[in-house]
Amino acid sequence: MPAWHVLVWWVLLAMAFLGSALVVGRLDSRRRLVALRSRFYLGVPWGSILSLGVVLVVYLVVQEGAVHWERPLAIPFSAWSYLYPLGWLFAAFAHVGPGHLLSNLTSAAVLAPLAEYVLGHYPGTETEAWHADPRIRAFVLFPTFVLGLGVFTSLFTWGPVIGFSGVVFAFAGFVLVRYPLAAVIALAARSAVRTVAGALGEPVAVVETTASVSPPWWYGIAVQGHALGFLAGVLAGVALLRHRRLRPDPFRLWVGSLLVCLSLSLWAIWWVRGESTFVLYRALGVVLVAVLATLITAAPTASDRALVGRLTRRQVATALLVVPLVGMCLVAVPLNLTTVEAQPSEDAVTVGGYAVFYGEDVSNQLFSVVEIEAFGETTDVTTSGVIVVNEDRNVWGREVTKAELETHGEGTVRIGGLAWSETIEVEREGWVVGDDPVYRVHLEHDGERTVAYASDPVAVRGSIDGRAVALVADEDGFHIELDGVVRAPVPGPGESVTAGGIVFVREDDALYAVDGATAVVIAEEESYASSQEDR
Incomplete structure (x- = not known):
């Protein structure tokens, strides 16, 4: 347009x-x-504006989003480990792409001003304390609170995390306790804001159907990180209500808690089984949301009558909210102190301490960092695709999946750190023999092209002139194999080659075996859908 x-x-x-x-x-x-x-x-929510401005600056400047809008530098700004401070300092304010960024910014644009409104820039009583100055509260205290909350979510979320969503969920929990109805309306407004933002970014959309490699929408949601931020916000709201001696309406708070928790997908508890199977525990998640809504309601509204010893009902309800928060933090500490056991292949491309390689059925260290088996599930899972490892930064991530390469034939990996970055291009080429592919994966950096992976040979079904024929992929390209012995390279377009008395002809995207007057298609060149960036 x-x-x-x-x-x-x-x-x-x-x-x-x-x-x-x-x-x-x-x-x-x-x-x-x-x-x-x-x-x-x-009359202006200055703290929210400044906080969202920090997130935008991190994306545009630190992650080089101003130059690489679609592909910002994300790997070095993820919270991989406590042993990598750069990651957990920036993780809450960095994002993996424009969709991720705009999703969190639009949510924060709706919820952050409400959270700031609950706190207010003016104290409830007359005081000469330094923090009573509305300018200090607006320009210093609220942004500092947001920054601290972001680092908190980075430190105590399990495993690698990136994005502002933990803070956004904290805003939602904080507002919910004080204004349940406003929180529900805000989530509806969030959808409206996203629609308007979409209209600004793409006034007219033209969509073509293409092959999809997307896993379920709930796969990859950092539910524990979202719950961590949400509970922190709820507890902060409960503390504020007690300080101001306010008690919300129980029924409104319960209904609001149910609607907010369900709308925020806090019920989406999932797991992964191997390469392409995903499990969603929907019913269990909804049960937990119902329990959580009950506790959120009881914490600020229960009576002060003694329940256990000197503990009041309200104190017990609040403690039941604190326990899962503390529990999640305690689990996070040993998980985030683990180190990467890097085992890159010999064909890895190494740049600035990073090793980039392609592997299939390798141990997925995002899940198998701790070996656990429970309820029929296990953390011992594998994955395939382009993997990035950096032992110094404790980085281990699969950046381009095997399925993406099968569909699009290409991908990009960006690595780096503060003030430097490098791009590695990934490309797949191959042939399909019957229903089975034989292929190679290339990695290219600074004009140097490396064959990072070659698949196993694939045999042609049946025989040709009594000979067993197969296609082989290796470092030198694709070859025709007869009776277990490599005989000739696959010919170029419009060319032919003779091996073992059989003529092999390549026309367009097909490879034919010619035996006398008979020509049989034995393989077809892989074709790929246009990439997401092209679309």
């Missing part, structure tokens, strides 16, 4: 919302503006 078309749509969208806001403003007089000024310095 031409740039001026996009600009026209932006102007139309701005005029529509501005006009709508002006009409409502006239109908509502100045009451809402007065309410905002009573809570915010000059």
Whole structure:
């Protein structure tokens, strides 16, 4: 779409919302503006603006998103281990791509101002304390609280994590306890904001159906990290209510808790079985959400009557919320102190301490870092694809899956650190013999191309002129094998080669074996869908 078309749509969208806001403003007089000024310095949520600005700067500058918008530098800014401070310092504010970034920013744009509104820039009572200054509360305290919360979620989330979602969930939990209905409405508003953001970014969308390699939408959701942030926000909200001696309506809080927890997919408890099988424990997740909603309701609303010894009902309910939070943190410590057992292949491309290689059926160290078997599941799972390892940074990640290469034939891996980055291009080429592929995977860096992987030979079904024929992939290319002996390279387009008295002809994307007057297709060159970036 031409740039001026996009600009026209932006102007139309701005005029529509501005006009709508002006009409409502006239109908509502100045009451809402007065309410905002009573809570915010000059009526503006400065802390939220600054916090979201930090996230955007990290993406554009630190992750080089301004230059590589679609493929920011994400690997060095993930929280791989306590032994890699750069990761856990930046992980909560970095993102893997524009979709991830915009999803968290739009959610935060709705929830962060509500959380800041609950705190307020003005103290509830007259005081001369330094933190009573609304400018300090707006420009220092709230942003500092957000930054600290981000580092907290990075430190105590299990395994590698990246993204602002833990903080976003903390905002949701904090707002929920004080204003349950507002939290529910905010989640509906989040969907509306995403729709508007999508209209700004892509005013007109043209979509073509293509092959998909996407796992289920819930695979990869950092449920434990989301729960960690959410519980931290809820407990902070409960503490604030007690400090201000406020007690919310129990029924509203219970209904709001159920709706918010379900809308935020806190029920999506999942696991992975091997290469391409995923398990979702939906019913168990919903049961846990119901229990969580009950505890959230009881913590700020239960009576102060003694229940166990000197412990009141409200104290016990709050403790039951603290226990899972502390438990998750205690589990995170040994997990995040583990080190990477790097075993890159001999064909790995090494740059700046990183080893990039292709492997199949290798141990997935994102799950098998600790060997556990329970409830029919195991952490001993494998994976296939392009893997990045860095022992110094305790990095181990599968960056391009085997399925992605099968579908698109190419991929990109970006590695680096503060102030430096390198790009490694991945390409797959192959043939399909019957239903089975024989293929090679290349890694290219700085103009140097390396064959990172060659699959096993694939035999042609039946025989040709009494000979067993197979296709072989190796470092030199693709070859024709007869009776277990490599005889000739696969010919180029429009060319032919003779091996063992059989003529092999390549026309377009097919390889034929010619025996007298008979020509048989023995293999077809792999074809790939356009990449996501092209689409």
